[in-house]
Amino acid sequence: MPTQSRRERARAERRDLILRTARELAESVGWGAVTTRRLAEAVDYSQPVLYGHFKNMDAIADAVALQGVEELTAAMRTARAAGGLRALAQAYLGYAADHPAVYEAIFVRPTDLSFGTPDSPSPLKDAFEEIRAGVEPFAETDPETLTEVFWSALHGQATLNQTRRLRPSHTQARVDLLITRLTA
Amino acid sequence: MPTQSRRERARAERRDLILRTARELAESVGWGAVTTRRLAEAVDYSQPVLYGHFKNMDAIADAVALQGVEELTAAMRTARAAGGLRALAQAYLGYAADHPAVYEAIFVRPTDLSFGTPDSPSPLKDAFEEIRAGVEPFAETDPETLTEVFWSALHGQATLNQTRRLRPSHTQARVDLLITRLTA
């Protein structure tokens, strides 16, 4: 039945349109200004349509987050293959800097996504595994913990960079120093 | 004129009441649920009274943040005197864990407070200086950058702990590993 599948395709496309638009809106005006009315207007539908695709506004941000974490993982993977842990770190911070709203959706906004548990969404586990693979060569005993420490250090820099709480001129120096010390 | 000063005293007391109440409310229900109506009801005044003391809701959170950063600095100072950088780190993470809403007001919420510039509020500069004093013995060349790196690493752990994105069982192990590597 082409009818059925055409409908489904249309639905999926609209869902994607909502997600893309939410993401663009968030990147340009911040999540705080992404309201159901504005988003609905931007996709040229009425508000209730959004709720036909997502439980609520937070679910939209969560969906953007899942998209984003896959991109982030991919960026880390290619970087690591090319330049090891230092390149991975730069890729991480670069992604956060280039897509602040997406990064916020993944790691800052309160979310229902579960982290660090067996039932976490697999994109999250993949991202963690990618960092783990990066630090593994430098782990003496406990790679899990080193992964968490390294990730936290990156996350701290990413967020404090973003909220302009660190000197912008020294972004690179901070990555270098972190790598130097943690891989000593 | 005792009249004048009595008024001023009453005003200051009320300002303090608002601040204390906002802080308690934030710690118990989160900043998202600290609304002008709820806060006004809690201090037993009407909403406009709040605006007689603070420009807006964000200014209240900023005031709480400034209070909090002074406490945090004090905690780091006594800890450092007793147990060096490791104790300082534990004090930092302990404060963040014990006062999540205050910590959020200081370092996570978007704020007008300026960081890392000459015109930053002095409590913020003091806090930074305290961390700097802690890492100084381990800085080979650039203590400023090491301070930022160390602070970011702590901040990352603090926030990811708080949002339950790290294994709660390994909080201590993460601090230990961070100290071991960064002071090597």
Next chain:
DNA sequence: CTAGATTGTCTAGCAGTGCTAGCATCAAGG
């Protein structure tokens, strides 16, 4: 002691928020 000015406080209201109930419209199937 009274008149006027200042200060403090409240009620009521505006514009905007997330979200939903209920009605209209339209495409597909019998």
Next chain:
DNA sequence: CCTTGATGCTAGCACTGCTAGACAATCTAG
């Protein structure tokens, strides 16, 4: 052609931050 079910809309609720304007309490000056 009519029925049925999906699809989308308008309108509305309860909430948000914030403010204008009225009223009362208090202090100042004559």
